[in-house]
Amino acid sequence: MTETNLTNCDVEPIHIPGKVQSHGFLVAVNAESYTINYVSDNTTQHLDINPKDLLGQNIVKLNDRLQEIAEDVDLVDLLKLGARQNGFDTINPYKIKIKEQPFYLIIHKSNGSFVLEFEVATLEYDIQNIIGKAVSEILVNKSLDTLLKKAAQEVKSMIEYDRIMIYKFHEDGHGEVVSEVKNDDLEPFFGLHYPASDIPKQARELYKLNLTRIIADVNIDSIPISTTASNKPLDLTQSTLRAVSPIHIEYLKNMGVASSFSISLISQGELWGLIACHNYSPKFIDFKAREGCKLIGNILSSALEYRQVEENSELQNHYTNRITELTENLERDKVIVNALTGYPTTLLDIV
Template sequence: IGKSVSGILSGKNLQSLLYNAAAEIQKVIRYDRVMVYKFDEEGHGRVVSEVKSDELEPFLDLYYPASDIPKQARELYKINLTRIIADVNVADSAIITFQNGNTPLDLSHSALRAVSPIHIQYLKNMGVASSFSISLMAKGELWGLVACHNYTPRFIDYKARDAAKLIGQILSSALEYRQEEEDTEMLHTLDLAAAELSRQIKSEENITNALTGQAITIQQLTQATGAVLVFNHTISRVGTTPDDEQLKEIIAWLQTNQQDTVYYTNHFPQVFLPAKKYSSIASGILACIISKEMGEWMIWFKPEKIASITWAGKPEKLVEQQENGLIQLSPRKSFEAWTEIVQNTSEKWSIKEVSLVVKIREELMDTINRKANEIRSLNDRLRLAYDELDTFTYTISHDLRTPLSAVKSYSELLLTTNKSLDDNAKKILNRVVAGADKMNFLIKEILNYARVGRSDIEPVKIDMQLLLEDLKQEVITALKPPNLELTFGNLPDILGDKTMIEQVFTNLLNNAVKYSSKSNPSKVKVEGVINKNETIYSVADNG
């Protein structure tokens, strides 16, 4: 056994390990065929390694349906690690017990327990005379079997059976280690991607950029060929994915049908029929809800993997009518290779991929909640700033109005009481009163302007010819520019807030006159043009 174990463990990878195990077991029990048979998630089995006599046809890579070894039978294989049928043609022996006649004897742990008549018929249909099996366990579950066939009756003594059982136990331990060893590199890559994404989520202000705009994206979180982030009313894609219209119909389906936080399948087109149109890129889907109310998702896609599965005979249960008229299940009689083409199916999503998606979602939700709290804090500070602005503008306007009222009052008093004023002096005082009125109006507008952020501006039609003529008189009176040529071109009316527009053009004209005053003559021109749905004004000077 020590020599056998040494030979088995000399394999450099999982496949050579399995082949060496089959070869060593054949040496111990001397059966015609020894196969290593692995179960998949659905209970179907595949021959992954085989050692046989030269004259036998190979069974390597053939699939056997789950119905060949039903679930209850697989549970018994976990209890009895070896099982022998020395001769399929020997009749079963009855057992006499001291128990109540109605109580069946539990033979679960007995090596001598007979097997199902259907299984005996199954072996006979294959031409097998003797059968021996060794259970292969990994992480407490039935990983597979070492299935041994002999085409003539052959008994294996206890010593050889026990040796084969020990080899099976050692192989089970090695299987677990080798499988994890081969998965380690892939898992390490996924873990690194998850760690980097976590860092990006925490450090980036823009979540979309953190998940889709860096060297490491959500695509690297799994072995998907494409990923989509639906966030903040925007669809961001990385890798190979369905187009935007196809994504919208997928999201609509998820909105209606996804109940849990994470949904995944490796045959999406069979669940959502329209997906058959793009099964080549989206046969597998893994969807994670960020916010169902906001219609926000992370979605990963795996492409179609058209598989050609060769079954050992057509995988179907047959029924036969017995002589007494009763219907009974019957194992298939033909084991000729039968090929099935499996479409609309992708590689399966691993538990690791799903767990990393859940982990990143938790990180993302923490970040979104933190940002939401920051926004709430900013809103509170903004509300406080608005209140302070109201107080400030009210105080300033009040303080400005007091001296302004005095200027206006004394000017009006001079006009009405001083009879010695000439026309020029009266004109100047009238302008002082008009300026005071305008200043008072602007103070009121400052109060209104302070509230602009909280109310909509209602635009009105502005007569630009009239407005600019008034501004021209004010600028000339205020600045008294020498040699000024202020001309107007076409002046189309515009829509806007009159006070604000007046302030804009007052500033523009003041600057133009001021900076062109050193030229002789000083030239300023204002004109407007209508271009489709917009009006463009220009103020040009030679300063």
Template sequence: MIKFSVDLTNCDKEPIHIPGKVQSHGFLIAVDKIDLSISYLSGNTEVFIKAVASNLLGKPLSAINAFLDQPTPGFNLEDLLRLGIIRKSFDAISPHPVIIDNNQYYITIADSVNNWLLEFEPATLQYDIQSMIGRSAAEMLQGKSVNSLLKGAAAEVKKLINFDRVMIYKFLDDGHGEVVAEELNEDLEPFFGLHYPASDIPKQARELYKLNLTRLIADVNKEDSPILTFLEDKPLDLTNSGLRAVSPIHIQYLKNMGVSSSFSISLISHGELWGLIACHNYSPKFIDYKAREGAKLIGQILSSALEYRQDEEDSQIVEQFKDIATILSEHLNKDKYLIDAITSHKKTILEVTKACGVAILFENNLKTIGDVPGDDDILVLAEWLKQTNHESIYFTHRLSEIYSPASKYKSIASGILSCTISKELGEMIIWFKPELISTVKWAGNPDKPTTLAENGLLSLSPRKSFEAWSEVVNNTSEKWLSEEIASVLRVREIIITDVNKKANEIRLLNEKLQSAYEELDTFSYTISHDLRTPLTSVKTYAELMLRNKSLDDSAKNMLSRILTGAEKMNFLIKEILNLARVGRLDITFETVNMQSLLKEITTEVWAAFKADKSELILGQVSDIKGDKTMIAQVFTNLISNAIKYSSMVEKPEIKISSYIDGREIVYAVKDNGMGIDNRYYDRVFELFKRMDNVKEIEGTGVGLAIVKRVVERHNGRVWFESKLNEGSTFYVAFKNI
């Protein structure tokens, strides 16, 4: 027998599949697959068949037949074994009944690398297991939800095997388990809701639970029987054995709990170990093979029902998320602006997940819904995500442990799920889940205790106390469901498709607009140029006729009006040529000294308009990069308008200032003049459009159209604020390069 020492360095590597022992309520014989000779057998074999066990080693399997009474005359173990080999399965012949010394036993056969395992156990079942299983399954499946299904399963298993306590034990993501349903005798303390650390059922034990769907420990106080063999250093693999002995640590663990016998049924969902039906008895209890198989069948039915019920509940969530995605897609098709489409309707981007808040960063705008951190905190978080995350999706339910600045708003955002729309532009959507402070009740301290062995190693010591031990878990949100992540991915694709579609539409419109601009520029230049020649002739002849002294006052007055009209038309043609020139000229970018340029412009404008009574307030102004000639034209027009439209007030005042706003330099030209009626706000920058209240003030309606054209060619923005009879402020924003 090979001995294996278990300490803190190898707990998860304990070779529990080769313990070198079997439980002593039955006995085992292993025969070589080639010659069917007995290569291993348990030391307690002689207790059952009244033969010296060691004398059987190396003998043919037929040597055992003499000790067995077969219900079928002439049938022997070799025939039974060969029948299973021919069928390539032992399921149909297991268990096979035999009689030993007038006692009934079951034989089961299993595979073990180079050997066949023949295991003998008492047959004790005294009731109709088939009818009981049918009734139990029907009762159990009445549960319509996962929780009611689990509770029903625990009750039915207890009726079937009559253990003192039956628990449904669910494995969580990190391997630790929780008791999620329980049926127990009235005199016992409940374990429902208690958590057990992952080390209680190590990884290799969980793997065996996937292979062996039931596991019985009949009596923790009964000494196991060693396996005998003449093959040195070749331990027998008992992976598929029902009699396999249990790890000494687990035996001590059960003893510390006061448990004398345990039985477990594996619950498998989608090919993985979902949990166990864990049964405890506080006195020794043996369950024969057929009863165990009946319990296994209940476990398999429960496993299938769990998959179905969980998939059903998950599918409801998925359908809800899909409905939201469909609705958002419809809004995106109808609405012009993306943020409006996903935030301004009854169903919003927030409902794509079960989050409590969401932030959308798109086209240099931040829009939020629900409970979210402050704007500045969101922008800093977004920058961190942009720098550290290289995937399209990022999620965590423990944000402050990864990103320390989040600790100050953990009550709102302990969990985040973000999806990137454009990494280059830093455009993304972030969903937030609040901190979920919870109390986890452990069955004793989850830190597995240790003892100092004689060899100086720290050895694992099974917990002795199983009193509820509470641990408060904070800095943590509810975990993100896989359905939520799938929902975000689905909506991300919809949004990106919409963005690309609208980008293509804008590109086509820009191409058409550029073509129209070029045609308009050419047309404007040609017409304006051609108009100037006949206009000059009209003006010249009118001036010549005015020199004729024989004309009376009426004729002179008419000629003067012709000259005035010609002057106005000449000025309008000049403005149109300026507008056309803005579209035709190439932009030469340079750093423009705005302090110097504005002083030069204001001096000229003040002189041209004889604005001696107007006060100029020139604040601190920042230099910008652009075409100096075009920039001069912008501010000449804005300052000229400010003087013209404030000339009617007693103390005209024009203020010029600038400030930096993120990536932009914003200029403001403010006057205290007549202002703009809000009925005309949408016409301010249109060509040849003038307000009704400025008819008496000279102008063409071209100046602000030129301003808009120049600013847009510099990739900037222009807008205004105005109140009637209080004044106007025009803003122009240039990129802060």
């Protein structure tokens, strides 16, 4: 295997890391036979069953184990329902208690497998009850700058990360912090520019497909995934538990960041930027809290499209009016220098 470093991180296969983060566990089954073909190695911790004892077995074995230590659940019924509906949006997240610990079960399909991710549910942030007010607060702002600032403020008040940044990608790929809300003791990042290589192309593509991304603790090792398909790593593009590139982990550590969370901002089908959230101690927000934040991102993305079109129209009208005035000045004054510089509207207004 080729070692990944800063010289080749733009080709790192970050969608198939072969590992998951430690705040949950993963089981994947063949979508036709329901045979378990991938298991994260921490099932021993959560289910008191060795992953090797699950691999190659029908999902019924996992279901039987859950019946013993968790609430009543029928995994086969859930998978069949998702297959009939051609997706699991109406099912996710499915709440279940395992050994008295609340979990969310999140299911998606990856190529020929159904991926079942069991993620700890903290129930700490009751975002659903405050999301309406937050959205209203964001949308009353007319200018793009105040819209972004208010969005950052609302996200910070909801999930309480130390620093919330709105990060915009420019046409050449480099990024700029165009809005920021932070704890008072932190140095500002507002206005800073970062090279395009900081977020490589394949990472940006994943941000377009999976709109939220959490890294709960950069100092905890990822959990390997065992499999019966040794030459076919599981595609974790849509995974909530997908492990993080070691290069990105090192990047965050160098910044002193212990945990991060991001929400993608999409405008006209392209990645406009990110709501990037940093915390300087380990921090985890569960699936429902992240979904609430994703709704903020979706609404902000729509507002961005509208505001940009609106502001572009206003700018175009401004230029059209200034050009008309300059044309009139040139017709009125035969001395070109005076026509371009001697009136309230000058050449500087259109350059």
